[in-house]
Amino acid sequence: MCEVCTTSRGLSRRGFLGSGLGAAGLAAAGMMGALALPSAAWAQAPARPNAIPPAEALKRLQDGNARYAANTSTQSDFSAGRLARASAQYPFAAILSCADSRLAPEFAFDQGAGELFVCRVAGNFINTDGLASLEYGVAVLGVPLIMVLGHSNCGAIDATIKVVKDNVVLPGHLPELVNALKPGIEAAIAQKPADLLAAATVENVRFNAKRMQSSSSILSQAVADKKLMVVGAVYDIATGKVNMVEV
Structure with missing residues (x-):
């Protein structure tokens, strides 16, 4: 770090x-x-390459994921645009994703360098540092979309389930991570689902998508002004497909 x-x-x-x-x-x-800058000033700022409607940003992600899942990704020349990116960045989406090595957002959405503003932490939960990063992405970089992205078979979610249900004690700083994940996992346990891990993954995404808006006046104001959309999704490791979560 x-x-x-x-x-x-x-x-x-x-x-x-x-x-x-x-x-x-x-x-x-x-x-x-x-x-x-107040909201009115944002509307008067010079147009940027990522100054697109949130719905269009979401469609770009969904189209890119469809290419990735079908093994028809277009990103292959990673040197293209490198010099231009040296002076500025214009990501069209921010992704709060898990640190799991099997999930790489740029690959999963078939996007090149400079397209996504990615924050990663095991369990894809929001904390103060992550919230500040996303505020920077929205207020300074002009990101119109934030996606909280969970994934199947998440080890952090599974570990939290074991702590909550079986009183498993984890070493080091892992209990802090578990405490951050508990709200979503406990909401899933209360539902008594057939597949607790899958349900907990969804509830964790939903909880953090809502929490980031309630915890940040910058993000909530951007949403109110329709400059920003916050969505949730879950990546299936086996298929490569991303499925949306109702937030």
Whole structure:
């Protein structure tokens, strides 16, 4: 994990903006100005390549996944556009996905570098760091779509089920991860589904898609202004297909 990621937990917003990183890095990126823009100003900002309706962004993801699942992916030249991307990025979707090595969002949606703003953590749950990253993606990069992406046979979900149901004790920092996943898993257990792992995966996606909006005025305002859509989905490791989840 990078030094910035690990130290940012201990910084307040004022301390972050007042640090060397805030003064140099964020000013260069235009972050302070972008975060200060009211909704009306966003509409007047210069058009960007990713300034598309949220529904169009979702369709791009779905079309890309259809190509991937059918083994007709178009992404093969990874050097294309590298020089152009050196100065700016215009991702059209942000993906909150699991860290599972069998799920690579760029491949699953047949997208090239610079197209997706991806945040990954085991169990695809939202925390303060992830929320800040997604706020940056929306407020500064202009991302019109956020997808919370779970996947089949998720080890983090399965481990949390064992802790909740069987009182299994996990070592190290794993209990913190389990605590973050409990709300969705407990909601699934209450339903007494035939396939608890599958149901818990869906409920975890649903819970975190809702939580990120209720926890962030930046995201909730963008949704209210119809500049942003937050959706949920589950990736099937065996087939490569992504199925939408009603949020």
